[in-house]
Amino acid sequence: MPILSLASSDEIRAILLETHALWGEGMTLDDYIAFVRAQMESPWGRENFRYLVWREGTLILSSLKLYRLHARCGSRHVILGGIGAVYTPWAQRGQGHAxxxxxxxxxRLQAEGAHGALLFSDIGAEYYRRLGFRPVPSHEFSVPLTVIPTNESSSVVVERIRDADWPDVERLYEQATASDPFVLHRSSTYWAHWRRKEQERMGRLPEGVRSSRHWIARREGESVGYVLTVFEPPALVLKELIIADGTQETAEALLAAIRWDGEALGAVQLVGWWPPLAWSRFLLSEHIRPRPRTRELAMIAPFDPTLDVEQLAVWGDLFWATDHF
Ligand SMILES: CC(C)(COP(=O)(O)OP(=O)(O)OC[C@H]1O[C@@H](n2cnc3c(N)ncnc32)[C@H](O)[C@@H]1OP(=O)(O)O)[C@@H](O)C(=O)NCCC(=O)NCCS
Structure with a gap:
């Protein structure tokens, strides 16, 4: 009878050797392994990230990454198991192991008191639907950079995010999402983990493949919003756009900054996941429309009747691309 257990260091290496071609993003094998290990070893990762295997004796039948996530749903605090990198070695496929x-x-998640599980499927919805996962809206957009308006006379000053700005970014996220009906909670250790993951990724990818471009907006010296993007030639990818003062002017100033930056880098398109919840109002225009994604489909398996996936889906997309694990 197979059992679920924590993967040993050698087992993780063996799995990563196989998944390198699929999820290595162009890193060397050693860099890919170091990239995953760095995430497991961050303070947040040590508490909240497990690599699990489904094994029969010493034989690995299947594997996955499991994260412990905290979210707020209405006024309720919920715990979600985040499932990623589901992988069955070639020799074991098609036998029901995954x-x-x-x-x-x-x-196990239910026994541990989680309220549900979350994943982003790259293999469509059907496989996971049979296991109790329900799709929530997952959209994307792409638009020529030239359609993004630029307002020369804005009173909002936009600058590249420096190390000293991250506490402001954390605070802006917290403040801006306080009335969202659903939000993944981000502690300071989570932010540190996210930044470390990004730095590890950028440092280990071949030159010119990707670069982070993050911007913060200030009005009269006060931080009011930020935007996180990644330049992946030939596109600029929008990862997160947070407008803490709720004004269109701040959104426009940040979008104009990324347009100029993208154009200077040689990008022609702005692409990305469609912003969650009411955040899409800052993007919506006659030129920018959401279309359903075919990959990275967000799905939730509720264990608790109060985690009502149909109700969640009514609010639209729920996650920023930065929430993807
Ligand atoms: C997806 C995967 C984990 C399934 O593992 P498995 O142990 O063979 O799964 P099971 O035996 O439980 O189920 C097999 C079913 O998976 C589904 N499946 C596998 N790959 C699929 C794909 N790319 N798209 C849609 N469904 C797929 C099929 O329904 C398949 O049924 P079939 O054998 O009748 O064709 C395995 O194929 C794998 O590791 N793929 C590469 C990594 C990957 O894409 N992981 C999923 C990330 S969301």
Missing amino acids: RAMLAAVLE
Whole structure:
């Protein structure tokens, strides 16, 4: 009878050797392994990230990454198991191992007191639907940079985010999402983990493949919003746009800054996940429209009747691309 257990260091290496071609993003094998290990070893990762295997004796039948996430749903604090990198070695495929492992993980999460599980599917919705996951809206957009308006006379000053600005970014996120009906909670250790992951990724990717471009907006010296983008030639990718003062002017100043930056870098398109919840109002225009994604489909398996996926879906997309694990 197979069992679920923590992967040993050698087992993680063996799995990463196989998944390198799929998820290595162009890193060397050693860099890819170091990239995953760095995430597991961050203070947040040590508490909230487990690599699990479904094994029969010493034989690995399937594997996944499991994160512990905290969210607010209305006024309720909920705990979600985040499932990523579901992988069955080639020799073991098609024998129901991933399905059995996922059923065991869901059972364990429930026993641990989680309210549900979350994943982003790259293989469509059907496989996970059979395990109790329900799709929530997942959209993307792409638009020529030239359609983004530039307002020369804005009183909002936009600058590149420096190390000293991150506490402001954390605060702006917290403040701006305080009345969102659903939000993933980000502690300071989570932010540190996210930044470390990004730095590790950028440092380990071949030159010119990707670069982070992050901007903060200030009005009269006060931070009022930020935007996180990544230049992935030939596109600029929008990862997160937070407008803490709720004004269109701040949104326009940040979008204009990324347009200029993108154009200077040689980008022609702005692409990305469609912003969640009411945040899309800052993007919506006659030129920018959401269309359903075919990959990275957000799905939630609720264990608790109050985690009502149909209700969640009514609010639109729920996640920024920065929430993807
Ligand atoms: C997806 C994966 C984990 C399934 O593992 P498995 O142990 O063979 O899964 P099961 O035996 O439980 O189920 C097999 C079913 O998975 C589904 N499946 C596998 N790959 C799929 C894909 N790319 N798209 C849609 N469904 C897929 C099929 O329904 C398949 O049924 P079939 O064998 O009748 O064709 C495995 O194929 C894998 O590791 N793929 C590469 C990594 C990956 O894409 N992971 C998913 C990330 S969201």
